[in-house]
Amino acid sequence: MKENEYTIKPIAYIKNALNTKFGVPRQSGLAKELISEIVFQPEYRNPEALRGITDFSHFWLIWGFSEARRDDWSPTVRPPRLGGNERVGVFATRSPYRPNSLALSCVKLEGIKKDNTLGDIIEVSGADLMNGTPIYDIKPYLPYADCIPDASGGFAPDGGKVLRVAFDSPIPADMTEKDKSALTEILSRDPRPQYHDDATRVYGMSFGKYEVKFRVENEDLFVVAITAEK
Secondary structure, three states: OOOOOOOOOOOEEEEOOOOOOOOOOOOOOOOOOOEEEEEEOHHHOOHHHHOOHHHOOEEEEEEEOOOOOOOOOOOEEOOHHHOOOOOEEHHHOOOOOOOOOEEEEEEEEEEEEEEOOOEEEEEEEOOOOOOOOEEEEEEEOOHHHHOOOOOOOOOOOOOOOOOEEEEOOOOOOOOOHHHHHHHHHHHHOOOOOOOOOOOOOOEEEEEOOEEEEEEEEOOEEEEEEEEEOO
16 A cells, blocks of 8 residues: 555445435435435444434435446546536536545434344435445534535536426335335436436336336426336
8 A cells, every 4th residue: 555545444334225326316415305224334333433423413424436436537527417518627526436436425313223233223314325335434514614504506506406296106005105205305306317308208216125117297207107126
């Protein structure tokens, strides 16, 4: 290892219903109904490490783009918000294609549950991480320091459009209301690439044990099928 290099390893992994990259919220906090679990690696399953954690309502997760790693990097990228055509500097974006594939997300603490095998598991909401994503560190969110009300959002000043979601297909009897709410919230943020606009195209995404098919027409998203994945 070179003198200035630093090796990090996961302390935990995320566990949730987002099994593929397609459908993952583009930013944290957009899918507030989605519950995720932070499951620690065996060597970090010490309850003392979580002492005082419930005094905080939100946390920063430092995690890795495990599905977007590459050996090289580009100084410019094409953000979806700009239609996928205009290039800007990689450090002016949250693109996963970076010199180091690290990311930062703010999540809300929902609780801590104890598991006889996995130890203490942190339950959070609002995560924009795919199931199985490695987490490298957890730090408390401090409102007095981390909240900047008059900050500029550059080319992404808001959360983007919100679609109306309609279920044209029966909802599986075993899907909970909580899961339905989380799925609705994710779909309302339009999982499609932002430069797609084909009202006849049917898209598919994985959500937990279900395969969800949908199409979008103007500001409306229609769920056309929800089936159990094989």
